[in-house]
Amino acid sequence: MEQSSKKSALSEKDGVNQPQSLSNSSVEVIKQMRRKQPSAQELIDGILAKDKVALSRAITLVESTNPEHLEKANTIIQACLPHANKSIRIGITGVPGVGKSTFIEAFGKHITSLGRKVAVLAVDPSSTISHGSILGDKTRMEELVKDENAFIRPSASGETLGGVARKTRETIILCEACGFDTIIIETVGVGQSETAVHSMVDFFLLLKISGAGDELQGIKRGIMEMADAIVINKADGDNIAKAKLAKTEFNRALHLFPAKQSGWIPTAATCSSYTKEGIDTVWKTISDYFELVKTNHYFEEKRQNQNQFWMMETINEQLKSNFYNHPEIIKLLEENKKAVQNDEISPFAAAINLLGKYFKS
Amino acid sequence: MEQSSKKSALSEKDGVNQPQSLSNSSVEVIKQMRRKQPSAQELIDGILAKDKVALSRAITLVESTNPEHLEKANTIIQACLPHANKSIRIGITGVPGVGKSTFIEAFGKHITSLGRKVAVLAVDPSSTISHGSILGDKTRMEELVKDENAFIRPSASGETLGGVARKTRETIILCEACGFDTIIIETVGVGQSETAVHSMVDFFLLLKISGAGDELQGIKRGIMEMADAIVINKADGDNIAKAKLAKTEFNRALHLFPAKQSGWIPTAATCSSYTKEGIDTVWKTISDYFELVKTNHYFEEKRQNQNQFWMMETINEQLKSNFYNHPEIIKLLEENKKAVQNDEISPFAAAINLLGKYFKS
Numbered sequence: 001m002e003q004s005s006k007k008s009a010l011s012e013k014d015g016v017n018q019p020q021s022l023s024n025s026s027v028e029v030i031k032q033m034r035r036k037q038p039s040a041q042e043l044i045d046g047i048l049a050k051d052k053v054a055l056s057r058a059i060t061l062v063e064s065t066n067p068e069h070l071e072k073a074n075t076i077i078q079a080c081l082p083h084a085n086k087s088i089r090i091g092i093t094g095v096p097g098v099g100k101s102t103f104i105e106a107f108g109k110h111i112t113s114l115g116r117k118v119a120v121l122a123v124d125p126s127s128t129i130s131h132g133s134i135l136g137d138k139t140r141m142e143e144l145v146k147d148e149n150a151f152i153r154p155s156a157s158g159e160t161l162g163g164v165a166r167k168t169r170e171t172i173i174l175c176e177a178c179g180f181d182t183i184i185i186e187t188v189g190v191g192q193s194e195t196a197v198h199s200m201v202d203f204f205l206l207l208k209i210s211g212a213g214d215e216l217q218g219i220k221r222g223i224m225e226m227a228d229a230i231v232i233n234k235a236d237g238d239n240i241a242k243a244k245l246a247k248t249e250f251n252r253a254l255h256l257f258p259a260k261q262s263g264w265i266p267t268a269a270t271c272s273s274y275t276k277e278g279i280d281t282v283w284k285t286i287s288d289y290f291e292l293v294k295t296n297h298y299f300e301e302k303r304q305n306q307n308q309f310w311m312m313e314t315i316n317e318q319l320k321s322n323f324y325n326h327p328e329i330i331k332l333l334e335e336n337k338k339a340v341q342n343d344e345i346s347p348f349a350a351a352i353n354l355l356g357k358y359f360k361s
Numbered sequence: 362m363e364q365s366s367k368k369s370a371l372s373e374k375d376g377v378n379q380p381q382s383l384s385n386s387s388v389e390v391i392k393q394m395r396r397k398q399p400s401a402q403e404l405i406d407g408i409l410a411k412d413k414v415a416l417s418r419a420i421t422l423v424e425s426t427n428p429e430h431l432e433k434a435n436t437i438i439q440a441c442l443p444h445a446n447k448s449i450r451i452g453i454t455g456v457p458g459v460g461k462s463t464f465i466e467a468f469g470k471h472i473t474s475l476g477r478k479v480a481v482l483a484v485d486p487s488s489t490i491s492h493g494s495i496l497g498d499k500t501r502m503e504e505l506v507k508d509e510n511a512f513i514r515p516s517a518s519g520e521t522l523g524g525v526a527r528k529t530r531e532t533i534i535l536c537e538a539c540g541f542d543t544i545i546i547e548t549v550g551v552g553q554s555e556t557a558v559h560s561m562v563d564f565f566l567l568l569k570i571s572g573a574g575d576e577l578q579g580i581k582r583g584i585m586e587m588a589d590a591i592v593i594n595k596a597d598g599d600n601i602a603k604a605k606l607a608k609t610e611f612n613r614a615l616h617l618f619p620a621k622q623s624g625w626i627p628t629a630a631t632c633s634s635y636t637k638e639g640i641d642t643v644w645k646t647i648s649d650y651f652e653l654v655k656t657n658h659y660f661e662e663k664r665q666n667q668n669q670f671w672m673m674e675t676i677n678e679q680l681k682s683n684f685y686n687h688p689e690i691i692k693l694l695e696e697n698k699k700a701v702q703n704d705e706i707s708p709f710a711a712a713i714n715l716l717g718k719y720f721k722s
Contacts (some may be wrong), residue, residue: 074710081704166709173707253617307701307708314712319680322720340668343442346534347668348527349435351675359683
């Protein structure tokens, strides 16, 4: 259809011309703004000067899929690295409904009142579909969002947990360089996201609410073993007695697990994000933990292990991704899977076949 | 030293000649035998005719590091595959001292008495060092070894668990084609060997003895969750009361774990390999399990998943092995690890560096 004919469902009558849908002057202003992207150096200077706007923009580069942005992001991360690592990193997990946002708001406010600076990040690989369910709705943390010493950033999106995890790890570095000394990373129990968060934090907190008495049922495999503390939230009003019972049961269950490498003995506690009762005790527990692991040097050891883990993990993921996305392998893999399923070939012989083709090409 | 001078600590006096240390006729006989290596087809025919000697020789080929032997092994496995898979596979784990050998002897004798044919294999990656600690000393299963319907084979040796696991998986195929309808795979709690065995069996049994009352302490992480049954051995004489207490405690602990995908509810039981008390109940439990999973089709589903798992596992291990054994990577990896440790480079940037070099070369 030609431009000049102006046929549109909206131009009902001939002679009644539609107004221009674009304002030329606005376009100019937007173009002007786009041109003023800050340089990597400007962002680095901003972050180190504790400017939250510069921090936000740098994180946007980390989350971008544009190779040019990623290169810029890498320059910024590289410059921030010497200023990072001086925080404590706390992971918080809990299924929807346990009140993660209200807990983080109450907990965050408590620690900023102690003079700390807190950054709240999230790992939620499902956010690509749900458009950032965790922390997406910042109004759920109304008070913390307004706090000058707090920084809240919703989960990065990405197709894989590995991708989201990488972005969050790099965001931690930027937040730390920007002067945040307490990093909170929130996650929900989606897939392996707890394991990913566990491998990027120093302390891992499992948030629960008291239920119908069978508290231990329904906890995902392995989560209890990862927890450094279990906090039963919503211990207020009629819930107090139930929450205390749940605490006893969790303490007993925690006792069954083998001792932790950190030397730390995990415990259960109750709190109310509404009355704020117990919030200070949670912080006290976490402080005790850090005193212990900084004294026995588990802190540095764990961080170094985590760094090595992420290096190896990235390599291993990339090696697999290269293989499984190879056009010929995609085709042959299906055939070989079927042959293995029908007992026409052993799993090992199939693997050797595929590897042979891959390395030849 | 020259041959003709015949100087030896054993020839004390000149003039008293030592007898020839080799009998020439025996040498000829041995050479003759060596030449008569059976062909792949002969071994296949032997296995399918239920000949245990042919089975043993084929397993030796599977375990060989000689590429020619491996090729022959692959031909045999390929031919055996259509005749395999018709057994039940039981994994048994337990730390040294719980009486694994005596249990397997008593249990094995019980099931051969029911008309079944049982093959006992082992996965022990430490056997390269300890020269086959598990099942190495066949005399520990004196009765079973003499049983015509039993076949016992010590652990393959290998430098990696992956290697040992591959050999055991392939040996299972050969045993099944040879008519063994019950495969028992023994392992000790060395490294990840339980996980490897768990992923090649249908039923996983944890063998324990009653201790000082704190039965649950000291169980390796994750083992309880893998177990389809816990059997407390040595429940005889003065031990009976303690064993019954342990059984109660294990039953309670098993209850804490989430439901199994198989629909099976794991339980604890006691038995004595000495008085044979309870051995029949263990077999009854295992039979019940197989009735359940064959009815609800979990049996086939799990085997297919296991096959796919082993195919992918072999691929992933090989991809990593190729990378980490690449001469340039070996050198660069150390440098990059150090740089990551000193916060000179982020784990991701280091990974990308290394991958770039690898794929370029």
